Amino acid sequence: MDAGHHPLDNPVWSALQGTHCGVAVGAGRALRYRPDISVFCGMADNHADSWADLADIAGDDGLVVIFRPGPIVEPGGWARLYSGNGNQMVLEGSPRSVPALATVDPQTGRAVSMRPLGECDVDEMVALVARTEPGPFLSRTVELGGYIGIFHGEVLVAMAGQRMRPEGYCEISAVCTDNSARRRGYASIVTAEVAAGIRARGETPFLNVRTDNTAALPVYSRLGFEVRAITSFAALRRPPH
Incomplete structure (x- = not known):
């Protein structure tokens, strides 16, 4: 993680850049778990370049699953299929x-x-x-x-x-x-x-x-x-x- 950012503020990205890099797929500003390991994807931040990299690593069906603290605000053109909230404990x-x-x-x-x-x-x-x-x-x-x-x-x-x-x-x-x-x-x-x-x-x-x-x-x-x-x-x- 970048200095000043807590790992739990972006846990999927932190894990895939570090301990779980061996089961990560992708490059640039977006990574995902290998599809037989987990469904989750992570991005470095909410910049347009990160969303573009995320689109590149979507599955054949075009689906991605994002999970992180705070609201998820996708750019125009993305379709939301389902969503929800949880407590990080x-x-x-x-x-x-x-x-x-x-x-x-x-x-x-x-x-x-x-x-x-x-x-x-x-x-x-x-x-x-x-x-x-x-x-x-x-x-x-x-x-x-x-x-x-x-x-x-x-x-x-x-x-x-x-x-x-x-x-x-x-x-x-x-x-x-x-x-x-x-x-x-x-x-x-x-x-x-x-x-x-x-x-x-x-x-x-x-x-x-x-x-x-x-x-x-x-x-x-x-x-x-x-x-x-x-x-x-x-x-x-x-x-x-």
Whole structure:
């Protein structure tokens, strides 16, 4: 990032210029994640040259997804397909108020376990995301690392992991729990576990949660996350050539 700019003020751009440069596509003033890793794009700023470079790296369908604090104001000719807002939340200390993980689920009698997730778990991870819709998760998102899952027997019922890594920070993402395993504190447990791994690496955990996700906000607040900024996200289609 340029001097005087906080990495979390432009997290996608910061991550793709730094730690995640190996999975970045593009050049000039716009970059995007490799399309099998993540949907997000980043720009250096809101100048016309940045939007022109962004148009050059749009997919074959002309789509881009932008995610950053502050409003997104696209130039004329771009079509907005959907948009929304979220809370960017940062954990400055260690997680607190973390429930204990039971060894046996009292409702089902199944053994409960927690372990790191990897490529062999991708099918189950994709299926869990499809059922719970925490946000984008693609076939190779797991390669960004740090995913933790909770199992009932052999069935994955909750998970969280790492996504963007702007300088000095790491985003916790894909926090989700299957409907069959709710009200057991699993979202708090996996979030705290991922956060502890991030802090052990010397980075600060942060996450993004939609402003209308009223169930998740208290969970993260109890763990010690505090709102830093209001974020915007938008899916746009570039102007026709």
